[in-house]
Structure formats: structure tokens, C-alpha cells
Amino acid sequence: MHTKAFDLHVKDVSEEGTFVGYGAVFGNLDRVGDIIDPGAFAKSLARHTREKTSPLMLWNHNPSEPIGVWEDLEEDGKGLRGKGRLVLETTKGREAHALLKAGAVRGLSIGYRTIKGEPSGNAYKLKEVDLVEISLTAMPANPKALITGVKSEALAADLEEFARRLRDGEPLPVKNFEDILREAGVPKAMATQIASVGYAKAIRGEPEGKANEPELTALKEALASLKSLSS
Structure with missing residues (x-):
């Protein structure tokens, strides 16, 4: 064998x-x-x-x-x-x-x-x-x-906390969001890029100009994937 x-x-x-x-x-x-x-x-x-x-x-x-x-x-x-x-x-x-x-x-x-x-x-x-x-x-x-991912109570709890903080206007720090992406199986380089560019701009309220559309699109796709993992 x-x-x-x-x-x-x-x-x-x-x-x-x-x-x-x-x-x-x-x-x-x-x-x-x-x-x-x-x-x-x-x-x-x-x-x-x-x-x-x-x-x-x-x-x-x-x-x-x-x-x-x-x-x-x-x-x-x-x-x-x-x-x-x-x-x-x-x-x-x-x-x-x-x-x-x-x-x-x-x-x-x-x-x-x-x-x-x-x-x-x-x-x-x-x-x-x-x-x-x-x-x-x-x-x-x-x-x-x-x-690539674990449907565990821990990940579901992290996502619930992430969503609650967004609703309350107190979004998680960039590093914390990157950690959630990594826990869900997103490769390190991609998780860092999504968190430090797309997510960071989104929580700062910057407009979705042509320059940052790819990063924000990637952020939206990552959030959709995280939602499916926790279900």
C-alpha cells in the first residue's frame, strides 16, 4: 500500500x-x-x-x-x-x-x-x-x-457577533475580520487583501469608485460564502 x-x-x-x-x-x-x-x-x-x-x-x-x-x-x-x-x-x-x-x-x-x-x-x-x-x-x-471550512458552533458564533457589530455601527477591527475569513478556509493572502482593502474601505464608508470595485466585489462574495458556511 x-x-x-x-x-x-x-x-x-x-x-x-x-x-x-x-x-x-x-x-x-x-x-x-x-x-x-x-x-x-x-x-x-x-x-x-x-x-x-x-x-x-x-x-x-x-x-x-x-x-x-x-x-x-x-x-x-x-x-x-x-x-x-x-x-x-x-x-x-x-x-x-x-x-x-x-x-x-x-x-x-x-x-x-x-x-x-x-x-x-x-x-x-x-x-x-x-x-x-x-x-x-x-x-x-x-x-x-x-x-476549507468547518460548520461549527464557533464559526457560527463569530459570524453572529460580526453581524451584530455591523448592525450596531461598531464593526470588528480589520484583523478580526481577517481571522474569521481564515477560520472559514479563505487562503491567507486573499483573506488579508479582502480584509485590509475591501472591508476596510467599506467600514470607513468610502464610495464604491472604479478603483476599489474589485475589492468590494471580493468582499461581498466572501461574506456570501461565510453565510453559507454557517447555515
Whole structure:
């Protein structure tokens, strides 16, 4: 069985132990020269659904250390997207949760068997794989596979506070709004740009001139995304 590791954003793990992110991304050359094709997981996921099973959630690929469950796995346009839940009633689950929140563990790693693949230039394309497990690991590798959001009570509370402050005419500081965007999975550079340009101008009441229309449009789109995450 082969393994591949990917980065995740551990600040997005909820108090309940749930998180949403990507176990793999498509079309990205990894450090060992592999590229995963869209559809590579489709048959394996279909088999799990048919047999009412799921890939395991393990600690560092150790089959004797399950730490949670994958509640939902699917392919989308970016890669293998999954919602996982750490089982906090177990010792290993609680330990993993604490390490994730502390930032001591930063990676996801898939365990799989290659079914179909072929050389492609200097790379090797994985066209079909049998997905066996997805582990939490301390070995980050691919920065493109990130947790993108968590539907947690904490995020919902942050958004409620954000909306209340806007209604009361006391908007949150720019840095606080940037933190909310980051908690929702917005990439750091984009979150900084949206908060420090579009949001900052909006709360100062500056007119929507042509010069700042792109930033304000991005701000409106980000707010719409945050609303959908909290619902």
C-alpha cells in the first residue's frame, strides 16, 4: 500500500472534533513525481458506498490506532473532499484533537493501492486508486490540500457577533475580520487583501469608485460564502 501526505489548516478543527478538507488534490505534481487524475477515487468511493463501508481514519497509518470516522467523502473539481470527525470519547481521539488544535500535527495522508496508472513525461499519473484510509500525520507535504471550512458552533458564533457589530455601527477591527475569513478556509493572502482593502474601505464608508470595485466585489462574495458556511 502506498501513502501520500498533504497539509491541512488545523485552526479549523471544531470543538466537536469535526473538520472539512481535502485528502488529495487533482492535477498537482507531488514531491514523488505523481499526479492524481480527476476520477481516480470514483470507483473506490462507489464501492464503499455500495458496501456501506468507509476508508479508515487512522493515526499515522497505524491500523491499531483508529482515531475517528470519515462521515462524507466525495470528488469535486479540486480533489478528494471529506468531512471527518474525531471520536473524542476515545483516548487517541482526544489526543489527536489536542495536537491538532495546538498545531503540533498539520497533515493528512492517504493510504491507497494503485489500480491504474501510466507514465506522463517526467511524472506518473494515477488514474484509478483503491482508497484504504486517510490518516492524520505530523508530516505535511502538499500545500494545496487544505481544510476549507468547518460548520461549527464557533464559526457560527463569530459570524453572529460580526453581524451584530455591523448592525450596531461598531464593526470588528480589520484583523478580526481577517481571522474569521481564515477560520472559514479563505487562503491567507486573499483573506488579508479582502480584509485590509475591501472591508476596510467599506467600514470607513468610502464610495464604491472604479478603483476599489474589485475589492468590494471580493468582499461581498466572501461574506456570501461565510453565510453559507454557517447555515
